[in-house]
Amino acid sequence: MSFHFDTLIDRRNTRSYKWDQREALFGNKDILPLWVADMDFPSPPAVQEVLKQRASLGAYGYAIREDSYFESIQNWFQRRHNWKLEKEWIVDSPSVVTTLSLAVELFSEPGAPVVLQSPVYYPFYDVITSNERTVATNPLVIRNGRFEMDFDHLETLFQGGAKLLLLCSPHNPGGRVWDREELVALGELCLRYGVIVVSDEIHCDLVFDGHQHTPFATLSPAIADITITALAATKTFNLPGLLTSFMVVSNKTLRSQLEKRLKTLSLHMAQHFAQDAVEAAYREGEEWLEAMLEYVKGNLDYALAYLEEHAPLIKPLKPDGTYLLWLDCRELGLDKNGLKDLMYKKAKVAFNEGSIFGSEGEGWLRMNLACPRYIVEQALAQFCEAAKG
Ligand SMILES: Cc1ncc(COP(=O)(O)O)c(C=O)c1O
Structure with a gap:
């Protein structure tokens, strides 16, 4: 079975925590959201089917x-x-x-x-x-x-x-x-x-x-x-x-x-x-899960290679799992407000700013990789370009 991880579900105006708070949280309604840990992928087909059936019950x-x-x-x-x-x-x-x-x-x-x-x-x-x-x-x-x-x-x-x-x-x-x-x-x-x-x-x-x-x-x-x-x-x-x-x-x-x-x-x-x-x-959902993990691994490999080539000052920790990428941005020399400015104002991307994970996270960012590859590509291109100064 093939799954459609490359296609973005348009969740704008669906009360989405990730997509519909962009203006309120980041001051820009068009920012690319790669922050909170939910995926931009459709859930397994069997899940969608069973929920539709339940919904059609009416009670x-x-x-x-x-x-x-x-x-x-x-x-x-x-x-x-x-x-x-x-x-x-x-x-x-x-x-x-x-x-x-x-x-x-x-x-x-x-x-x-x-x-x-x-x-x-x-x-x-x-x-x-x-x-x-x-x-x-x-x-x-x-x-x-x-x-x-x-x-x-x-x-x-x-x-x-x-x-x-x-x-x-x-x-x-x-x-x-x-x-x-x-x-x-x-x-x-x-x-x-x-x-x-x-x-x-x-x-x-x-x-x-x-x-x-x-x-x-x-x-x-x-x-x-x-x-x-x-x-x-x-x-x-x-x-x-x-x-x-x-x-x-x-x-x-x-x-x-x-x-x-x-x-x-x-x-x-x-x-x-x-x-x-x-x-x-x-x-x-097992087949979906295996395919999804392979897709996310592809996103990860892309991100690691892109960062190494275009932003060598940013040092990612290579994850063994999860769809999250923890980026050491300390060599950019920015404090947490500087990093927010860089993300939200200059690059127009929203990763999570690291200090919310504890003071050890200051100078770090967390990127969500569970989205179509083209979003990862676009987000990294915007972010790395902005980080150049
Ligand atoms: C480690 C960890 N625990 C818990 C949660 C959230 O779980 P729940 O929504 O069931 O509270 C997350 C979500 O990102 C998480 O990363």
């Missing part, structure tokens, strides 16, 4: 969750990630960030340190600070052109009393797909200090050939016991607007607390459209 009442939904998740994770999930471990949550926030609320004390490894997806900070906890930062280090974890510094944070860690795996914005050995080292350290881990694995399916995602909870039964894994089909299949996700928690005590809190907030009901979409994606 959008309360819904239940059926076994086939859970089975589609179990089959996918067994097949793609060699992870055997028990049905009762799977708990729906409206979004991954909801799961992160609930875990912070339930498994840390007010004011307590909660660890993240920066730079990282910006809501990691928000869920800590809005729950009135303290961000304990373990900055990632760049070694051999990739992010690595600083275990010595991490241990000092655990010695200082941190009991909760938010892990981003694969990593946004750096695109690292953590090696098994690194994750084992992390898990052992967490076990030694009695630290609970919330592992955000929303990017787990977005991994390029030659790399393998390891679910943190599969490392050992002891590690599974301290882990809440936050997952969703939304990033993989471009469904984020459906607001649906799930967590996997094999530890019954942790799971019961999360379920209770979801119910207290009345976040436990099934969303009418989401289940159909998720089930169709997991059952019939």
